Amino acid sequence: xxxxxxxxxxxxxxxxxxxxxxxxxxxxxxxxxxxxxxxxxxxxxxxxxxxxxxxxxxxxxxxxxxxxxxxxxxxxxxxxxxxxxxxxxxxxxxxxxxxxxxxxxxxxxxxxxxxxxxxxxxxxxxxxxxxxxxxxxxxxxxxxxxxxxxxxxxxxxxxxxxxxxxxxxxxxxxxxxxxxxxxxxxxxxxxxxxxxxxxxxxxxxxxxxxxxxxxxxxxxxxxxxxxxxxxxxxxxxxxxxxxxxxxxxxxxxxxxxxxxxxxxxxxxxxxxxxxxxxxxxxxxxxxxxxxxxxxxxxxxxxxxxxxxxxxxxxxxxxxxxxxxxxxxxxxxxxxxxxxxxxxxxxxxxxxxxxxxxxxxxxxxxxxx
Numbered sequence: 550x551x552x553x554x555x556x557x558x559x560x561x562x563x564x565x566x567x568x569x570x571x572x573x574x575x576x577x578x579x580x581x582x583x584x585x586x587x588x589x590x591x592x593x594x595x596x597x598x599x600x601x602x603x604x605x606x607x608x609x610x611x612x613x614x615x616x617x618x619x620x621x622x623x624x625x626x627x628x629x630x631x632x633x634x635x636x637x638x639x640x641x642x643x644x645x646x647x648x649x650x651x652x653x654x655x656x657x658x659x660x661x662x663x664x665x666x667x668x669x670x671x672x673x674x675x676x677x678x679x680x681x682x683x684x685x686x687x688x689x690x691x692x693x694x695x696x697x698x699x700x701x702x703x704x705x706x707x708x709x710x711x712x713x714x715x716x717x718x719x720x721x722x723x724x725x726x727x728x729x730x731x732x733x734x735x736x737x738x739x740x741x742x743x744x745x746x747x748x749x750x751x752x753x754x755x756x757x758x759x760x761x762x763x764x765x766x767x768x769x770x771x772x773x774x775x776x777x778x779x780x781x782x783x784x785x786x787x788x789x790x791x792x793x794x795x796x797x798x799x800x801x802x803x804x805x806x807x808x809x810x811x812x813x814x815x816x817x818x819x820x821x822x823x824x825x826x827x828x829x830x831x832x833x834x835x836x837x838x839x840x841x842x843x844x845x846x847x848x849x850x851x852x853x854x855x856x857x858x859x860x861x862x863x864x865x866x867x868x869x870x871x872x873x874x875x876x877x878x879x880x881x882x883x884x885x886x887x888x889x890x891x892x893x894x895x896x897x898x899x900x901x902x903x904x905x906x907x908x909x910x911x912x913x914x915x916x917x
Contacts (some may be wrong), residue, residue: 597644597765600649602678603661605755605884606744607680609895614758614775618768619648625884636660641667649676649764651757657741678760689747689811691740691827740827745882746812747786747900754779782897784891789905790817793914802911803841803873805864806856809881819912821854824863833863835839846869852877852910857903858884877907 600621602608608623615621624640641664644650650668652661668675681688743749758776762769794817795859801820804810808823823832824841834843845853850873855864857878864876889899908914 562698562852583873585840594711597648597761598770599646599647600651601644601647601877602650606882607653610622610750610754611649611651611761613779614754614761614772616771616775618765618771619761620646621649621651630853636664640664644668645672645675647675649678651678651760653741653743655681655739655741655765656681658902676760676764678757680756681705681743683756684743684752687752688739688743689697690738701821716740735752740811742809742881742883743812744896745810745904746816747783747790748816749812750896751780751783752908754783776834786897786900789901790908793905793912794818796914798913799917800912801844801848801850802852802854802908803845803850803867804854804856805841805861805867805876806854806878809856809883810879813908819908838863838866842867844870844875851875851913853908854879854911854915856881857886875910877910879904879907 557652572842578782587708599618600611600615601622602618604610604622604625608621611621624636624643640846644664645668649667650661652658652665654665656662665677665679668677686769744753754776758772761772765772801822804823805820805825806823808821808827810819810821811827813819814821822841824837844850845867852875853864853867853871853873854877855861858879861876861878861912867873869874880903882896882899883905885894892898894902
């Protein structure tokens with residue numbers, strides 16, 4: 550099957566430097582977060598027209614929801630992922646000069662947690678919107694020791710770098726120091742890659758729309774309409790993954806890289822075997838690689854998946870030493886590449902043009 554966004558829609562229904570912290574001191578007021586994780590409102594100009602979102606996916610969603618009412622910027626450079634990334638000393642002041650900041654309150658984005666805390670304390674004119682506010686009970690435990698990459702921990706109330714643009718061989722930097730002063734320690738146990746699940750993504754989109762509406766009531770209806778339209782496209786992606794699960798010829802696929810797709814496994818019953826596991830700090834042993842090669846041959850797997858933001862070398866090694874014939878990239882959808890950026894790919898494009906076809910091939914699924 551060759552899906553595009555349109556075809557799916559038709560088919561479906563403390564990292565600031567001391568100087569930066571000083572520039573934010575002495576500003577007015579404290580603001581408490583509301584139920585949707587939002588605080589603040591329009592900036593000093595009295596007009597709500599710009600903001601920042603913590604990484605590629607949130608930035609894409611915020612711009613889709615804002616439409617022509619406001620524009621959002623992504624501080625993370627093309628080719629990098631927001632978790633494991635560190636801002637320069639000017640970002641705090643730049644964000645504080647806008648009207649909104651959208652982020653995920655999880656230690657995997659500890660720099661964004663720090664920035665949100667500073668904005669809430671010192672800049673009550675900036676709306677601070679936590680995308681995880683309404684999905685905390687649906688987050689998945691992240692067991693870094695589990696090599697097979699299968700979901701183990703279930704749901705609970707809490708949450709779980711470098712330029713990888715050209716698959717240069719280094720895994721994303723997720724091994725952060727979680728001793729980040731005052732952040733919710735419970736959330737360290739949970740996988741942050743919630744955005745790969747289109748159902749949970751729709752909830753986050755709704756949370757962002759609600760936060761923007763509270764900050765900019767004059768355009769609340771427009772934000773709600775844009776969020777509803779976007780949710781329809783997410784429903785189409787949900788339908789595509791559900792179809793893959795229903796028509797899959799095999800119940801396991803191999804991902805030769807760290808597993809960012811536990812939420813898809815949990816939602817659709819997929820099983821991804823990874824010799825690396827969920828942590829990019831893990832390096833597979835020769836035994837784990839040999840076991841993966843044996844699994845490929847036993848299951849008759851033709852396609853070995855790899856993370857586009859990591860090196861394909863492990864996938865290539867498995868193909869070279871097994872009966873598999875092809876490697877195929879998947880995207881954790883938390884960043885973009887130069888190629889995708891130039892092609893105008895947003896989150897929906899990565900899911901429909903990259904991930905849906907790759908999962909179809911890996912699970913040998915057929916159109917209903």
